Amino acid sequence: MKTIYVGQLCHGSTALHRLWALQQLGCQVYAIDTTLPFGRYGRTNRFKRLMLSIAFRTNQFVDWKRVDSNLHRLSKNDKWDILWVDKGQQLDPQTLRLFKARQPQAKLVNYSPDDMFNPVNQTVRWTLGIPLYDLHVSTKTYNIPELIHAGAKDALFVGNAYEPTIHKPYDLTPEEVKRLGSDIVFIGASEMERDQSIEYLASRGLKIALFGNGSAWNRYENLYPNVSIHPGFIVDANYAKALCASKIALGFLRKQNRDLQTTRSIEVPACGVFMLAERTQEHLALFKEGEEAEFFASNEELFNKARYYLDHPAKRETIANAGRQRCIISGYSNAERLQPVLKYLSSNKS
Template sequence: MKILSIGSFNGLSNTCLHRNWALKEIAEEIDMVNIREKQTSWLYRVANWLFQKGLPIPLPDDSNANKKINAFVKKSVNRPYDIVWIDKGLMINPDTLRNIKKVSPSTRIVSYSPDNMVLRHNQSLNYLKGISLYDIHFTTKSYVIDKLKGLGARRAVFTNKHYEHTFHYPRDLSKEELDRLGGDVGFIGIWEQERCDSILFLAKNGIKVKVYGGGKWQEYNNIENLEILPAVYSEDYSKALQAFKISLCFLRKINADLQTSRSMEIPACGGFMLAERTSEHLELFSEGLEAEFFSSNSELLQKCRYYLQHENERKQIAIGGVARCETSGYSNRDAVKRMLEIVQLNG
């Protein structure tokens, strides 16, 4: 299989990079175009701001990704790509997609996004104008399939979130790492009002919580029982998910999430996950055996208190979460392989 992989490949904690790793494992031959090769320009930021305000302004291609894609496709005319995989290609132009089909009609063009692409803040004019030109759209939002088709998608398929098996896995943590990165209850992620309210509720009720996150989180640095630290990345990110006695998993309300990347990454790293209870979380992990869930702040507090006092149960559930990730094929490698099979079988 010959693949052209297009996405943002910066940063070891980047899930797009992780999916690219999986593609590299599977493909016999692969070329790559990094759409974030150059730093985001002021022109890009202004164009995005205007688009968010409702104006039909396309995003500029700061890294010349469209030009590079066309060059790769032209160069490969004698042995065309089987698949062009575009990972949230907000600045990929419809003319580029048309050119791929013109030069290589047999090539399948795949769109993948971990975000809710029916919401304006996740879109671009470039994406909306080209949405009908993709052969298939993979989405991690089960509830947007019909809406994607309403926007023009020819085919939309749901896939769960995934974890990277070479990056998210249980480690033998030293006492220094446990002390430095861990704690009773922890959360890694950006500030949102609902998750902040839940964490403040825990702290107010005597639960020690450590948060790794910048921005607005810094305003809460003087709250009793709450420790705010800068965001963690790379190895420390995976280690911290494991080092917390209880690792919290909140969902982004702005995206109406039913699962998130943390849903897979926490259990895969060997962490004990306490996540918001949703239908998809309950399908992914058995409650009380492979993860724990809550539906209110009072239940969150009750479960934190219980599991902080029951270490053996906590450890057994964490072990169950690791096993479920492996046996159910939640890794990028397994998931990307399934997606590519869907593309080929329904080409």
């Protein structure tokens, strides 16, 4: 299928992994990268952050990457089967209308790994565009009925996924283990509930490595010598190596997004790393508790299980290996997750 793919295609972006998956599945892909000039993972000065915030809230966007104009141009040329838009908060709805008018045979797909009914993820442009897509794809089960209620023509749930060329076990050097590793690792951003859980573990002496940005974490190194802070984003193989260097990887869920699972829920076990994550029905459906992953519902249970599995390495490694096998056997890779989407598009060509 001839496909135009619109999304943030910088290294570390799961949108790039989905593009690779579509290519693996046989799609001829023309890519339009929406990554801002100052980079998704680069440092952004205050002025740029302010301008971006104003743009999202007022619907007044600078088309940094000329996405709308590129789509106008491409809609005049060739014949396209799919226009795939990853989130697309900045895309002008009029561009979607024009593209569909010029390419009536093309299927317009909107994919999002985020809770798009969390106000911080929405823009006026995205909301106005909801009924213009032929299909919305979401990794959030609760977004499916919300999308239909908001006017979506159709909506499809797909589970989170991993990229096999990146999320896999790594043989690390002793230097890498020393630099990146700890007993427990968390990679992500600060959030109140997460910070409370991390401090609960730290105050009880567990060794923790934190990768990411968290203002609350800055004081941990002074308070807890057992906590190491690695500020900034870590992506791709470095992300996977940071997981593999530690014994237990924490799987926190973002409350603001109403998460029941995240990409980390799949990426951690895919790396062959023991995952200790928040207990939800979706997590329990993905991995057997006590056999393929472990889960917790309170800080006390989190600490008790972390302490137990640190003291029982054989059990921990057995569960970690089983979790990776579950990812492979159950088809949690990006390509396998996206196969049903392409099947849907092929069977709904009219």
